[in-house]
Structures are given as C-alpha cells and as structure tokens.
Amino acid sequence: MDSLVFFILALCSLSSTSFIESSKIQNGFTIDLIHRDSPKSPFYNPSLSHLDLIRNAYLRSNSILNKLSISLLSNDEKNESPESIILPNNGDYLMRIFIGTPPIEKLVIVDTGSDLTWVQCAPCVNCFTQDTPFYDRTKSSTFSNVSCDTQSCTLLPKKQQFCGKFNECLYSYHYGDKSYTIGQLGVDSISFGSNSVVQGVNDNVNNISFPKSIFGCGYYNVFTADNSVRTAGLVGLGAGPLSLVSQLGDSIGHKFSYCLVSFTSNSSSKLKFGNEAIISGDGVVSTPLIIKPSEPTFYYLNLEGISVGQKTIQTGQTNGNMIIDSGTTLTYLEQSFFDDFVTSVKEVIGLEEREDTPSPFHYCFTYHPDVGFPYIVLHFTGANLSLEPKNMLLLYENNLVCLAVVPSNIQGISILGNVAQVDFQVEYDLEGKKLSFVPSNCAKN
Numbered sequence: 001m002d003s004l005v006f007f008i009l010a011l012c013s014l015s016s017t018s019f020i021e022s023s024k025i026q027n028g029f030t031i032d033l034i035h036r037d038s039p040k041s042p043f044y045n046p047s048l049s050h051l052d053l054i055r056n057a058y059l060r061s062n063s064i065l066n067k068l069s070i071s072l073l074s075n076d077e078k079n080e081s082p083e084s085i086i087l088p089n090n091g092d093y094l095m096r097i098f099i100g101t102p103p104i105e106k107l108v109i110v111d112t113g114s115d116l117t118w119v120q121c122a123p124c125v126n127c128f129t130q131d132t133p134f135y136d137r138t139k140s141s142t143f144s145n146v147s148c149d150t151q152s153c154t155l156l157p158k159k160q161q162f163c164g165k166f167n168e169c170l171y172s173y174h175y176g177d178k179s180y181t182i183g184q185l186g187v188d189s190i191s192f193g194s195n196s197v198v199q200g201v202n203d204n205v206n207n208i209s210f211p212k213s214i215f216g217c218g219y220y221n222v223f224t225a226d227n228s229v230r231t232a233g234l235v236g237l238g239a240g241p242l243s244l245v246s247q248l249g250d251s252i253g254h255k256f257s258y259c260l261v262s263f264t265s266n267s268s269s270k271l272k273f274g275n276e277a278i279i280s281g282d283g284v285v286s287t288p289l290i291i292k293p294s295e296p297t298f299y300y301l302n303l304e305g306i307s308v309g310q311k312t313i314q315t316g317q318t319n320g321n322m323i324i325d326s327g328t329t330l331t332y333l334e335q336s337f338f339d340d341f342v343t344s345v346k347e348v349i350g351l352e353e354r355e356d357t358p359s360p361f362h363y364c365f366t367y368h369p370d371v372g373f374p375y376i377v378l379h380f381t382g383a384n385l386s387l388e389p390k391n392m393l394l395l396y397e398n399n400l401v402c403l404a405v406v407p408s409n410i411q412g413i414s415i416l417g418n419v420a421q422v423d424f425q426v427e428y429d430l431e432g433k434k435l436s437f438v439p440s441n442c443a444k445n
Contacts, residue, residue: 028274029208031192033093033110035263050396051358092327092418098191100140106232112326115240115297118181118216119233126220130230137217146185152214155241171216183218214242238297254431259442260422267443279427279438285383286436290320298323302381308344309374322414332408332415348374364402385437391420
C-alpha cells in the first residue's frame with residue numbers, strides 16, 4: 001500500500017506553509033450544525049425507529065473509548081509516554097465547508113475528539129462512498145503542498161508522519177477497529193457553509209474564508225464503524241496543534257462554543273467562534289479546562305461528584321477524569337462510579353428495571369406521569385451543573401424510559417456526551433483554560 005501512496009504523491013511539488021493568516025474577526029461568526037439523524041439532515045432516514053437511532057449512535061460513541069483504550073494500553077505496554085491514535089469517531093454533528101478556489105462545498109463530520117481536518121481527495125485509491133465528487137487539488141488554484149521540513153509537518157504525531165519521494169509531508173492515521181486515513185498534508189482556502197452568519201463582516205460566507213488552512217488530503221480512507229452517512233471528511237475541533245481551533249488561534253481569541261438541540265428537533269444547532277462564542281450573565285458556571293500532554297487531543301474536566309436528589313457520590317479524583325465530547329451521544333461513567341450512580345437513581349425513582357431493557361442501556365423503566373425523576377447535579381471543580389430529565393433520559397415507544405448513562409470500559413475515565421449537553425451553551429476558552437456552561441433554549445437562540 002505504501003509504495004502506491006508514494007507513487008500517487010510523487011506528483012506533488014515541494015512547498016512550505018504556515019498557519020492560517022487572518023485578521024481578527026470583529027465579532028466572530030456562527031455556523032449551523034446538523035445532527036446526522038435529524039429531519040434537517042440530508043441523510044435522514046424516517047424508517048429508523050428511535051431505538052435504532054440510539055443504537056447506531058452508541059456504536060459511534062464507542063469509538064472514542066476504543067481510541068483511548070488502545071492508546072493507553074499500547075503505551076503502558078511500551079512504558080513510554082502516550083501518543084494518541086487519532087481518527088474521527090464518526091460523530092453525530094455535520095457542517096458544511098467550502099474548500100479550494102473555486103470553492104467546492106463539502107459536508108463533513110464535526111468532532112471535538114479529533115485534531116486533523118481532512119477530506120477525501122482525487123485521485124482516490126481506496127475511499128468510502130460519498131455523495132459529492134472528491135476534492136481535486138489540481139483544480140484548485142490556491143492549493144499548495146506541505147514539505148517535511150516545515151513546522152506544520154512536525155506537528156503531526158510522530159508515528160503518523162512520514163515523507164514522500166519529493167519531501168512532501170504524508171500522514172497515516174490508523175484506528176483500532178481497522179479504520180484509517182492515509183494521504184498528504186496540504187494548504188488551501190477553507191470557508192464556511194452556506195448558512196454561516198458572520199457578525200461584524202457581513203452575511204456572505206465567502207467573506208469568512210481562511211486562505212491558508214492546513215488539512216489532510218486523504219487517498220486511502222476507510223470507516224468501518226458506520227457507512228450510512230456518506231460525508232466527505234472531518235473537521236477537527238480538538239485541542240491539538242493542527243485542529244481548526246488551534247489554527248484559527250488569535251483570530252478567534254482561542255474561543256469557540258456550541259449550543260446543541262435534540263436530534264428530533266427541526267432546528268439546527270449552532271457552532272460559534274470568537275467573541276460570538278463568549279457567554280456571560282446569570283446562570284453561567286465555569287470549570288478548569290484541562291489539556292493533558294499525554295492525550296493533547298481531548299478536553300478534560302474534573303468531575304468531583306454527582307448529586308442524585310439529596311445524596312452525593314464522590315469520585316475522589318482531582319486530575320481530570322471526564323472528557324467532554326460533542327461527538328459522543330451517551331454519557332459514560334467509570335464502572336465503579338456508574339454502579340453507585342445507578343443504585344442511587346433506582347432508590348429515588350423506586351421502580352424496578354424493565355426486563356426488556358434494550359442494549360446498550362443498563363437501566364430502563366416504565367414511564368408514569370406521577371413518576372418523579374431525581375434532581376441531578378454534576379459537581380465539577382468550581383461549577384455545579386444542574387441537569388434536566390431530558391439530559392439524562394431517553395423516551396421510547398411503549399412508555400419505555402432509559403437512563404442515557406452507561407459504564408465506561410476505561411478505568412478512571414468518564415465522558416460527558418451530547419445528550420447531557422442539549423440546551424446548554426458550552427464555551428471553550430483555550431487561552432483562559434476554562435469551560436463554561438449556561439442553560440439556553442438552543443432551538444430558539
């Protein structure tokens with residue numbers, strides 16, 4: 001395979017690059033996010049049941065756990081500092097981007113658990129199906145290659161970078177379920193989807209173009225987790241140096257936020273950058289945002305405990321034990337902590353578990369109008385996040401209600417999924433190293 005990659009990429013010419021050059025946007029900009037299973041999605045399948053959709057989302061969610069477990073296991077065995085195995089988790093939210101000159105529209109996955117932004121490129125040797133033509137760098141007047149001796153190339157994980165015959169920077173990102181993307185780093189203009197709103201500039205998406213965006217041009221790409229959504233690639237919003245957020249850097253004040261709606265909503269979620277991302281006023285709570293050198297892609301928070309009604313369960317940890325991720329549907333709690341949490345929920349609800357509890361859930365019960373769900377608060381360092389039933393429960397046919405929390409298979413690691421984040425505006429302040437929440441009607445605001 002590698003020899004064929006070299007043959008294809010040998011056509012590339014030598015060039016150098018730099019990070020995105022853009023003056024600071026006065027007030028930031030906003031992008032529509034589309035849940036892949038919502039009625040607004042081009043991939044909406046009305047024949048799938050609510051339970052089918054959740055099961056599919058659960059399989060996608062598992063990939064971030066697999067990514068973490070494989071990375072930690074492989075580095076423990078070698079007794080060396082961890083190096084992330086990075087590949088998208090085939091996440092829940094999609095956005096439109098335009099790439100190249102002239103700009104070509106692409107629908108891509110948005111993932112806060114990945115760094116590299118990449119699209120499938122022609123001539124494609126082995127790619128998954130997508131509904132639009134592959135990006136062709138030879139037809140873009142603004143494309144340039146990245147050479148191996150540039151800073152941009154050195155920012156790739158060491159085990160995922162190598163050089164082509166003409167010193168072009170190649171990447172090879174593999175994943176534990178045999179998914180992968182292989183290609184070359186390139187530079188081109190990237191602007192944002194047709195529904196983007198630019199505050200302080202004007203409403204034309206072409207005016208929010210970033211001319212020197214670094215991205216991966218993939219010639220070998222395989223997704224084994226889910227082939228139902230034929231997207232063109234991925235936009236990485238992780239904490240690593242090659243992510244879109246890191247590349248935009250000063251131009252957005254190192255800030256972004258999102259406000260997520262339920263996948264059953266007819267409204268779009270919103271992704272905001274720069275000053276538009278800042279949240280303030282009554283109800284805002286903030287907690288330290290932790291970036292670990294051993295896993296620089298992920299955004300960690302420190303969960304000190306959870307209150308279920310009048311009872312509080314402590315985690316006993318202070319070093320960043322929960323990843324917040326927009327592409328993971330359910331919330332995962334470390335196994336022993338999960339056991340205590342579910343026991344407390346059952347005690348307060350006072351209903352026995354349904355015998356027909358479907359996978360992947362661990363606690364479901366029959367809904368009755370007089371059943372009260374307990375008051376649940378996540379206690380992060382410096383911030384108490386009060387959740388509503390819609391953030392913790394999923395309602396199915398036949399009055400089946402299931403807890404949207406499942407056990408994590410990684411010791412000491414939990415994940416705050418997107419169901420728990422619905423109707424919160426969530427701000428990531430990378431420079432200030434804090435993450436803030438405020439309740440919001442995301443379908444309206």
